[in-house]
Amino acid sequence: MTGEAKNRRVTAADVARSLGISRATVGFVLNNTRGQTISEATRKRVIAEAARLGYRPHTAAQALARGSSRIVLLVLPDWPVEHSLGRHIAEASRVLEEAGYSLVTYTLHETGVTRPLWEALDPDVVIGMLPFSEKDLASMRASGITTIVPDPQTEPAEWQKGPSVVAGPELQVSHLAGLGHSRIAFAAPDDSRLARIIDARLAVARDTAARMGLTGMDDRRINVHDASSRSAVLEWSRDGITGVVAYNDEIAAAIAGAALREGISVPGQLAVIGHDDTPLAELFVPSLSSIRLDIEGLGRQIAMTALNAADGRGGAAEDPPLVADLIRREST
Amino acid sequence: MTGEAKNRRVTAADVARSLGISRATVGFVLNNTRGQTISEATRKRVIAEAARLGYRPHTAAQALARGSSRIVLLVLPDWPVEHSLGRHIAEASRVLEEAGYSLVTYTLHETGVTRPLWEALDPDVVIGMLPFSEKDLASMRASGITTIVPDPQTEPAEWQKGPSVVAGPELQVSHLAGLGHSRIAFAAPDDSRLARIIDARLAVARDTAARMGLTGMDDRRINVHDASSRSAVLEWSRDGITGVVAYNDEIAAAIAGAALREGISVPGQLAVIGHDDTPLAELFVPSLSSIRLDIEGLGRQIAMTALNAADGRGGAAEDPPLVADLIRREST
C-alpha cells in the first residue's frame, strides 16, 4: 500500500495544475483582482474547477501575503452587556461579511490574566463599545494594530454624545416627568467599571430634567446583593421622591423589589423605569417599564464604522438616528 | 529626506540581523525548539534583543509555516446561554493559553445567513456545547477541520449523561420532594432549538422523581410572552400540583408571576425552583430558588477536552465531578 492518500488540503496550485494554467490566474479570478482582465471563458473554468475540487483559500496564507487578516475584533465590555446584544452582533457580522471581513467578538475580562485576543488574531480593526484603557491601547500598538475605534486620538468625551448613551436617559426622564413626577432620583450599579457610562447617562438625565423644569436629582449607587436598595427607597419615600430612573432593568428590579418589601406600592407611591428591556423587565411583578434600543441599527452602525476605519469604505459614517423606544409597563 | 521611516513591523529577521545571527536561531530560541541546543549566552541575547525591538511573531506566518493556527473555536448555542457563562469561558481561555492556544468564542445563529467563523479562522479544534447539526459538520469538514468535539463519531446520546445535564434536575426534584411535595410538574420554554436539552433534562427529572417514589410528572411548554403560564398555574392548582421544576430562572419567574397574579401564593400554594442562578432569581419577589453550576470547573473541563482533541495533551479526560449547588430562596 504505497499510494496512501495524503489527504492534503486543496490549494490554488492544484486548481491551476488541473486546468493547465498558472496559480496567478487562479488568484486573479477568485479575487476579482482589479487591473487584471481575464476572459470570461477562463473565469468560468476556474470557478467551476475550484468548486469541483472543493478549494478553500488558506486564510493564514492570504493574511500573510496581503498583509491583512480581514478580521474585525469587537471587544465587549466585561460587565453585563445589554441584553440581546446578540442580534446586534449578528447584524454587524452580516454587513462586514459582505465586505469580506469576519467579525470576532471578545469579552475583555478585568482580571486580565489572559493574553488579549488581538495579539493572537492580528485583526485589521479593533472596535470597542467604550474608549479603551491606556494599558489596552499600549498592548494593541505593541501588536501592530493601528486601526482602533473609538479613535484614541479624538476627544474621548466624544462617544458620550452618541445616541446610544443619550437616547435612553432622555426618554426615561421625560416619561416620568410627563406622568407628573416632579421629584426624580437616579439609581445605578455600584460598579467602578461602569463609572464612565453611568456618569455620562446621569449627566444626560440631569440635563433633561433641568430642561423640563425639575429640580435637583438624587443620585445613588446600588449593590443588588446588600441592603442598599432598601435604604434608598426608605429615604426617597421620606424625602418625597416619587420616580426613579434606573441604569438598567436589574437595578430597577432591585428598587421595585425593595419598595414592595417595605410596603411601598409600585407605581402608586414609587414609579420605576429600567433600561435595556431585558426579560427581567417583562417578567417582574409588577412588570417594569424600560427602554429598548434599536440593536440592529446599532449593529449596522458598528459595521460601518469598522469598514470606514479599515479601508474608507462604508460610506460616510453618518450617525443614523438611533431609535430608542419607551416600553411602558406596570411600574410607571 | 530620503531615509523615511517605513514603520514596518519588527520581524524575526530584524532581530537576527541586529545580532548578526540567522533567523533560524532566533526561531529556535523563541520557540524553545526541542532537539536544538543553543548556548545560554545566545539564548539570552536573542531574548533581550527581541524584547528591545518589540518583536511580535506574525501569527499568520506561524500558522502557515507550522500548518496549524493554535486556535480553539468554542461554539455557543444561539439560545440564551446560562448566565455567567462568561467566567466559565475565561477559565477555559486561561487553561488553553498556558498550552499555547487561543480560545475564540462564537455564537452560531439559527438564521445562518453569515458564513460560520470556522471557515475564516481555520481553528485546530471546534468545540460545541451540544452535538452539531449535520449541516454544520459538513461545512466544517469542507473547511478542512478534522478535530471536532463532541466527536460526531461517537454516540450523540453520550452528552446527555454528562453532569452538566444531569446534576441540575436531580437537585431540583429531590429538593422539592424533600420538602414534602408529592405532585410535581416540569416547565420548559417553548423553543424548538432547546428541544434536545429539554428532553434530556426532563428525562432526568422523571427518573429522579420515580426513584423518590413520586407519581407521573406533568410536562409543559411555556411561552413567556403569552398566557401559557397563566393557564398552566390554573390547571396545576386545580389538579393539586404543589411544586414546579423550571428549565431556567426565566420560566420559573413566569410561573411564579402568573401564580401571584392569580392569587396563588408562592411558595405557600405553589413552590417553584429555577435553574442557572441568574440575577433574575435573586431579584424576583419572592426570590427564586435555583441551581448554580460550577462554571469554572466546566470551563476547565472544556479546555481539557480541547487540548486532548488537539494533541493528546490535557491528561485523561476524567470527568471531574461537576458540582451543582442548590441555592435556596423564598420560592420553595
Place this chain on the structure above:
DNA sequence: GCAACCAGTTCCCAAGGGGGT
C-alpha cells in the same frame, strides 16, 4: 546556518490578436 517550504498575492512583462494608417 543554509535553504527549502508553507499558500497565497502582486508587480511586471511577454505573447498574440486586431485595428488603424
Place this chain on the structure above:
DNA sequence: CACCCCCTTGGGAACTGGTTG
C-alpha cells in the same frame, strides 16, 4: 498591402514571515 501599435490575456517570479530538515 504591409507595418506598427496597443490592448487583452495570462504567466513568471519575487515576496509575505516563520519553521524545520
